[in-house]
Amino acid sequence: MKTPLAERVRPKTIDEVAGQKEILGKGKILRNIVESGDSPNLIFYGPSGVGKTTVARIIAENSGKKMCYLNATTASTADIKEIIGEIGTIAADKGILLYLDEIQYFNKKQQQILLSYIENGDITLVASTTENPFFYVYNAILSRSSVFEFKPLSAEEIVPVVKRAAKIACDENGKKIAVDDEKALKIARAAAGDVRRALNILELGLMLAESGKNTEITDDILEQILEGNSVRYDRNGDEHYDIVSAYQKSMRGSDVDASLHYLARLLAAGDLPSACRRLMVCACEDVGLAYPQIIPIVKSAVDIANAVGLPEARIPLADAVILVASAPKSNSGEAAIDRALADVNSGNVGSVPRQLQNKHFDGEGAAVKGQHYLYPHDFKDHYVKQQYLPDNLKNKKYYQPGDNKTEQSFKDYLDKIKK
Numbered sequence: 001m002k003t004p005l006a007e008r009v010r011p012k013t014i015d016e017v018a019g020q021k022e023i024l025g026k027g028k029i030l031r032n033i034v035e036s037g038d039s040p041n042l043i044f045y046g047p048s049g050v051g052k053t054t055v056a057r058i059i060a061e062n063s064g065k066k067m068c069y070l071n072a073t074t075a076s077t078a079d080i081k082e083i084i085g086e087i088g089t090i091a092a093d094k095g096i097l098l099y100l101d102e103i104q105y106f107n108k109k110q111q112q113i114l115l116s117y118i119e120n121g122d123i124t125l126v127a128s129t130t131e132n133p134f135f136y137v138y139n140a141i142l143s144r145s146s147v148f149e150f151k152p153l154s155a156e157e158i159v160p161v162v163k164r165a166a167k168i169a170c171d172e173n174g175k176k177i178a179v180d181d182e183k184a185l186k187i188a189r190a191a192a193g194d195v196r197r198a199l200n201i202l203e204l205g206l207m208l209a210e211s212g213k214n215t216e217i218t219d220d221i222l223e224q225i226l227e228g229n230s231v232r233y234d235r236n237g238d239e240h241y242d243i244v245s246a247y248q249k250s251m252r253g254s255d256v257d258a259s260l261h262y263l264a265r266l267l268a269a270g271d272l273p274s275a276c277r278r279l280m281v282c283a284c285e286d287v288g289l290a291y292p293q294i295i296p297i298v299k300s301a302v303d304i305a306n307a308v309g310l311p312e313a314r315i316p317l318a319d320a321v322i323l324v325a326s327a328p329k330s331n332s333g334e335a336a337i338d339r340a341l342a343d344v345n346s347g348n349v350g351s352v353p354r355q356l357q358n359k360h361f362d363g364e365g366a367a368v369k370g371q372h373y374l375y376p377h378d379f380k381d382h383y384v385k386q387q388y389l390p391d392n393l394k395n396k397k398y399y400q401p402g403d404n405k406t407e408q409s410f411k412d413y414l415d416k417i418k419k
Contacts, residue, residue: 006199008172009165010054017051017058018161018195019153024055030148037062041118041125043103043133043142046150049194052128056099059126066092072105080113087122096123103127104136111138118144152193159184165199169206177209178216190226201225240274248278251325252286259325260318267314275317276302282324290330290404294323330402339398350390381417 011017014024014034023030033039039059044052060067068083086092098114100106117123118141125145129136133147159181166179179187179202187205191198204225205217214221247262266275283298301320305313343349355373374384387394401407 004200005165005169005203006196009161009168009199010057011051012058014055014058017054019157020051020055020150022151023148030055033146034059034062037064039063039097039124039126041141041145042127043137043145043147044126044128044150045131045133045147047152047193048130049191049196049198050150050152051195052150053101056126056128060097060099063094063097063124065095065097065124068096068098070098070100072100072102072110075100075106075110077110077113080110083123084113084117087117095121098123098125100125100127102129103133104129104131108138111141115140115144153195154193155185155188155191158188158191158193158195158198161195162187162198162202165202166206169203173210175210176215177206179205180216183217183222186222240271244274244278247275248282248286251279251282251321252329254325254329256322256325259321263314263317263321267310267317270310272305272310272313276305279317279320279324283320285334286329286331287324287327288330288333289407289410290328290402291406294327298324328404328406330404330407332400332402332407336399343393343396348393350392352390353387355386356388383417385418 014031017024022028024034025031033042034055042056042059044056046052066086068086070079070083083096083098086096103111114123114125115138118125125141127137127145133142162184163179163181166177166184170177183205187198187201190201201222202217205221208221208224209215209217243262243265247259247266250258250262263275266272280298280302283294287294298320301316304316308316355371357371374386376382376384378384389396401411
């Protein structure tokens with residue numbers, strides 16, 4: 001079976017690694033660690049295809065230590081103990097460097113088994129994860145490791161990798177299939193920061209071009225590949241939460257284009273529930289009383305989207321997202337209920353005023369007979385002054401009207417009838 005192109009062109013030195021200049025550039029700390037050949041315990045985190053595994057392998061090769069590899073998704077406690085058994089042997093006389101891929105899948109017990117050997121230096125750990133290690137990695141291991149974040153690559157950083165890989169692949173096969181700058185950039189953009197993804201697209205494009213006796217990867221070939229290769233992400237991972245966070249913050253910030261961009265990313269990943277849920281939350285939380293009619297409008301758009309499903313769901317959702325992003329904003333409703341909850345949660349409550357209680361008769365021991373509730377509809381403007389809050393909170397003000405036209409009109413109405 002032929003080795004995938006991404007593996008065949010994997011960089012052998014730090015200079016060949018694309019991107020990550022913030023940690024691998026000249027004079028940067030991780031580069032100095034790699035070039036020293038004496039690595040501390042390291043944890044790399046970031047999305048797939050950004051160089052974590054490549055850098056870990058380069059560190060292992062430069063260390064002179066016996067390299068052991070485990071993938072936490074499949075490794076067992078027995079696998080860990082087998083590596084521990086090699087400590088002090090001739091094969092590992094300079095120590096062991098354990099490259100642990102996807103460390104977030106190791107449970108606490110498995111991570112604890114490694115701990116003492118990491119602490120005394122018998123094992124040097126270089127681990128990688130696609131999740132934030134501060135949430136998923138045992139704290140004792142974190143405190144004994146240096147953590148480096150790997151960022152998604154820009155399309156411009158991926159283009160040279162694509163062109164270099166295309167040349168290597170063609171040289172291997174003795175073929176000449178052109179990949180011009182425009183096609184390389186199109187592939188790089190479709191990869192969304194993932195070098196491995198870009199190389200997989202390229203490899204499939206070269207294969208289709210060769211089978212069709214083309215001398216280049218044509219637009220038609222790329223369209224066929226990219227049509228079924230929309231950007232995906234882990235719905236339980238950091239990237240998911242980053243995207244839905246950016247989605248709501250863009251609507252809150254009245255940036256229509258950014259809001260549509262993040263909606264498109266959610267829909268391309270098939271994540272209709274998140275797109276709908278955050279949209280409804282934003283309509284209530286961020287537009288709210290500045291345009292209260294928006295709440296049933298957005299709910300209707302969400303109902304239509306769920307009824308028709310994707311891809312048609314994109315249309316009512318786009319309409320609703322544009323409306324929310326373009327609407328006046330107010331969080332006065334959210335702020336008001338949060339103030340009220342703060343009192344309730346702190347125990348600052350009190351007895352319900354007598355006139356509001358659900359009582360139809362008084363016991364013999366009641367000091368004051370009668371409920372004395374005043375029915376507002378019996379009075380002018382359907383309003384009458386009476387106490388509704390408990391005695392200890394009777395002067396409390398939770399709601400502060402926003403400065404938008406709608407809430408100011410409500411305020412004017414209330415001021416008028418209460419005079």
